[in-house]
Amino acid sequence: MCLAVPGKIISIDESNPEMRMARVKFGEAERDISVQWLEDVEAGDYILAHVGTALCKVDEKEAELTLRALREMWEAENGP
Amino acid sequence: MKHIDEYRDRELVLKLSERIAREISRSWNIMEICGGQTHTLMKYSLQQLLPQQINLIHGPGCPVCVTPVEMIDRAIELAMNPGVILASFGDMMRVPGSHTDLLEAKAKGADVRMVYAPLDALQQAMDHPDREVVFFAVGFETTAPAVAMTVREARRRQVPNFSVLVSHVRVPPAMEALLGSELNRIDGFLAAGHVCTVMGEAEYRPIAERYGVPIVITGFEPVDILLGLHTLIGMLEGGRNEVENAYTRSVRPEGNLQAKAIMGEVFDLTDRNWRGIGTIPSSGLRLSQDYEDFDALRRFSLKETQQAEPGVCMAGEILTGRKRPPQCSAFGSACTPEHPKGAPMVSSEGACAAYYAYGSAGEDPRPQESSINEH
Numbered sequence: 390m391c392l393a394v395p396g397k398i399i400s401i402d403e404s405n406p407e408m409r410m411a412r413v414k415f416g417e418a419e420r421d422i423s424v425q426w427l428e429d430v431e432a433g434d435y436i437l438a439h440v441g442t443a444l445c446k447v448d449e450k451e452a453e454l455t456l457r458a459l460r461e462m463w464e465a466e467n468g469p
Numbered sequence: 470m471k472h473i474d475e476y477r478d479r480e481l482v483l484k485l486s487e488r489i490a491r492e493i494s495r496s497w498n499i500m501e502i503c504g505g506q507t508h509t510l511m512k513y514s515l516q517q518l519l520p521q522q523i524n525l526i527h528g529p530g531c532p533v534c535v536t537p538v539e540m541i542d543r544a545i546e547l548a549m550n551p552g553v554i555l556a557s558f559g560d561m562m563r564v565p566g567s568h569t570d571l572l573e574a575k576a577k578g579a580d581v582r583m584v585y586a587p588l589d590a591l592q593q594a595m596d597h598p599d600r601e602v603v604f605f606a607v608g609f610e611t612t613a614p615a616v617a618m619t620v621r622e623a624r625r626r627q628v629p630n631f632s633v634l635v636s637h638v639r640v641p642p643a644m645e646a647l648l649g650s651e652l653n654r655i656d657g658f659l660a661a662g663h664v665c666t667v668m669g670e671a672e673y674r675p676i677a678e679r680y681g682v683p684i685v686i687t688g689f690e691p692v693d694i695l696l697g698l699h700t701l702i703g704m705l706e707g708g709r710n711e712v713e714n715a716y717t718r719s720v721r722p723e724g725n726l727q728a729k730a731i732m733g734e735v736f737d738l739t740d741r742n743w744r745g746i747g748t749i750p751s752s753g754l755r756l757s758q759d760y761e762d763f764d765a766l767r768r769f770s771l772k773e774t775q776q777a778e779p780g781v782c783m784a785g786e787i788l789t790g791r792k793r794p795p796q797c798s799a800f801g802s803a804c805t806p807e808h809p810k811g812a813p814m815v816s817s818e819g820a821c822a823a824y825y826a827y828g829s830a831g832e833d834p835r836p837q838e839s840s841i842n843e844h
Contacts, residue, residue, distance in 0.1 A: 426727035441586025452718035
């Protein structure tokens with residue numbers, strides 16, 4: 390039930406200010422997702438979608454920091 | 470796919486599990502709250518990679534599993550009304566009520582429709598103005614905002630034939646119920662990352678402090694789970710009973726303020742009966758007075774009753790981590806996903822369904838007298 394899937398925003402329809410909708414690509418599939426609760430999103434951003442709504446923007450910087458920390462841990466133990 | 474594949478990297482998984490094994494000094498009972506995380510553990514056989522000292526207890530974070538029998542019965546009663554279209558998520562279709570389930574009701578002629586999103590149910594109401602459309606709303610704080618948004622949208626668009634049977638539940642009161650039980654042996658929690666995308670970190674801090682347990686907000690891919698476990702083991706070994714976030718790409722400390730605001734506007738807190746567990750104070754959501762016109766209980770004058778769990782299902786012991794699915798006499802024989810005796814075998818997040826789907830590959834091969842280590 391709490392399954393949420395990351396997808397990439399293709400475009401955002403701002404015509405209804407009460408219900409901003411984005412076209413979002415999930416792998417090969419596309420779907421309309423409400424981005425009503427996210428103010429700082431634009432085409433190209435990744436969001437986490439759940440039952441037709443975007444819960445959050447996926448923070449690219451944080452994702453990179455996490456993966457880099459893991460890789461550095463790996464390299465410190467094994468050499469680059 | 471980006472933001473998924475990187476977190477399924479086998480080498481990173483192995484590296485993290487080795488590191489956990491090096492750093493652990495004693496046994497710890499760790500509960501992953503969310504059924505989605507239970508499925509990741511089983512699907513990727515992660516328990517087999519972890520040191521023996523980690524005893525993972527599968528938690529009650531499966532909203533379909535904890536939806537009480539009487540709610541299923543009410544949904545079926547509504548669905549059997551010829552003027553009603555009953556819409557819900559696909560997971561709800563096979564959950565047994567007292568006597569039957571929604572799929573059987575559909576086979577008998579009830580108009581039951583699966584929807585992907587609550588807004589799709591509202592669209593059904595607009596497409597069928599001559600019928601009453603009831604959305605059967607289950608889910609944790611992850612799902613409740615989307616339902617709140619739909620109810621508000623129904624009011625804005627003045628859709629008179631739309632209502633909601635609300636059975637939403639909240640995670641923190643369930644954690645407190647588990648921690649307050651005299652049977653409790655939980656040393657630390659992996660908290661449900663997607664719930665926290667909405668709710669943030671704040672409501673977990675008093676729990677960590679009051680009960681002296683560390684809580685790590687954790688994602689759902691294999692690397693995420695091991696990262697959460699690595700963080701938690703560090704806190705347990707160091708005696709730090711705090712809240713940490715191991716899912717920073719998706720969870721902000723404050724959560725999603727707008728989603729929280731709309732939940733607060735549309736819903737009030739209420740006591741809620743959890744299937745197999747019992748009533749937990751303030752653990753449920755109901756429509757607030759402002760939105761009570763959209764309450765299906767009110768619109769159809771449904772009785773508020775409680776029903777006992779039918780048959781052999783030991784959902785309560787499974788959902789509180791006191792038993793593992795294979796310890797149930799019906800598991801895999803009388804109870805299968807095709808013929809479920811209880812909700813944990815139905816839901817895509819149910820622990821029984823996870824053990825059934827991934828079988829011996831995912832199962833912890835270690836002997837389990839009790840699922841909880843005593844120490």
